[in-house]
Amino acid sequence: DTAVSQTPKYLVTQMGNDKSIKCEQNLGHDTMYWYKQDSKKFLKIMFSYNNKELIINETVPNRFSPKSPDKAHLNLHINSLELGDSAVYFCASSQDVRTEAPYEQYFGPGTRLTVT
Amino acid sequence: AQSVTQLDSQVPVFEEAPVELRCNYSSSVSVYLFWYVQYPNQGLQLLLKYLSGSTLVESINGFEAEFNKSQTSFHLRKPSVHISDTAEYFCAVSDFMNTGFQKLVFGTGTRLLVSP
Numbered sequence: 001d002t003a004v005s006q007t008p009k010y011l012v013t014q015m016g017n018d019k020s021i022k023c024e025q026n027l028g029h030d031t032m033y034w035y036k037q038d039s040k041k042f043l044k045i046m047f048s049y050n051n052k053e054l055i056i057n058e059t060v061p062n063r064f065s066p067k068s069p070d071k072a073h074l075n076l077h078i079n080s081l082e083l084g085d086s087a088v089y090f091c092a093s094s095q096d097v098r099t100e101a102p103y104e105q106y107f108g109p110g111t112r113l114t115v116t
Numbered sequence: 117a118q119s120v121t122q123l124d125s126q127v128p129v130f131e132e133a134p135v136e137l138r139c140n141y142s143s144s145v146s147v148y149l150f151w152y153v154q155y156p157n158q159g160l161q162l163l164l165k166y167l168s169g170s171t172l173v174e175s176i177n178g179f180e181a182e183f184n185k186s187q188t189s190f191h192l193r194k195p196s197v198h199i200s201d202t203a204e205y206f207c208a209v210s211d212f213m214n215t216g217f218q219k220l221v222f223g224t225g226t227r228l229l230v231s232p
Contacts, residue, residue, distance in 0.1 A: 004159070041204055043160075043222040055217045090159055098216045104150075105220060107159035 003027050004108035006091050012114045013081055021076045021111045023091030030096040031055075032074035033105065034066060037088040049074055050096060078113075086115045118142050118211040122223035129230055131199055137192040137226045139181075139207030148210035149190040150220065151181055155203045163205070166190065177201075202230045 004025045013019050025032060033056070034046045048056035049068040063079045078085060088110045095103040119142045129135045141147060148167050152160040164175040171183040181192045190207060207223040 041154075041225045041227075043206060043225070045219055045221075048217070048219065050217065055215065056213075056219055092160075104162045104165065105160075107152075107161070109159045110157075 004091055004093055004106050006089075006108040006111050008111060009109065010112050010114075012116065014116055015081055015083060017081050018077070018079045019081060019113070020078070021089055021091075021113070023074045023076070023108060025072055025091075025093040025106070027093055027106060029093040029106075030071055031094050032068065032071070033092040033094075034074065034076050035090040035092065035107075037090060037110070039087070043090070047074075047076075050098075081113075081115045083115050086113055088112050118147070118209045118221045120207050120209050120221055120223035122207055122226050124226045125224065126227045126229065129197055129228065131230055131232050132196045134195050135193065135197050135201075135228065137205050137207075137228065139190045139192065139223060141188050141190065141207075141209045146212075149181075149183060150208040150210075151175075151179070151190070151192050152206045152208060152222075153203050154206065154225075160206060163192075197228070197230045199230050199232065201228060203228060 007022045031050045033048045037043045046060050047066040051071050052068045065077045068074045090110050091108040092105040094105045121140045150165045151163040153163045154160045164173045166173050166183045174180045179194045204225045204227050206225045208220045210218045211221045212218050
């Protein structure tokens with residue numbers, strides 16, 4: 001059984017288009033994340049939701065909008081795609097992090113977005 | 117805010133040789149440290165973590181890391197590497213926010229290249 005799944009795995013689109021990436025976790029976790037990994041493998045957090053509530057919103061263009069319909073899903077919608085948005089986007093989940101001990105984050109397989 | 121430095125972007129090594137991947141973090145009163153591994157075209161997997169207690173932590177596949185508070189380091193070592201250890205390795209530190217939540221801050225990654 002896949003713990004954290006993302007769709008699609010590959011996404012090729014043209015500049016100016018709007019696209020969405022979906023993420024689902026079946027681990028019963030409360031917290032979900034979106035990360036962006038650029039061509040140099042640098043990994044940076046974009047957003048995090050805890051029980052459908054936005055808790056982390058890093059400096060990300062407002063063309064990116066996360067949506068969490070329930071705590072098992074966190075989708076990422078991107079408007080007006082630009083060349084610089086090309087990257088691998090990873091979804092992750094963990095238990096509620098509002099405790100002393102941080103919990104392991106489980107990552108999805110990634111979505112490779114190519115904007116042409 | 118926490119930060120993580122991985123000085124080596126790439127470490128080439130021959131099979132069965134020992135290896136050390138370096139990681140330094142910015143100082144903090146309390147710190148939780150992690151090593152994640154990313155195999156080609158896959159998501160990240162937790163390799164090992166330091167939360168408290170023994171400063172030497174081990175993974176199931178022969179890697180170990182030692183928390184050194186005075187040197188603010190968490191270097192990853194393996195006495196004898198295999199071809200299958202070829203991957204990207206990320207050091208991460210848990211950054212506490214004033215909201216009570218935590219986030220992971222990743223280093224820039226070290227590519228371990230094991231050749232026969």
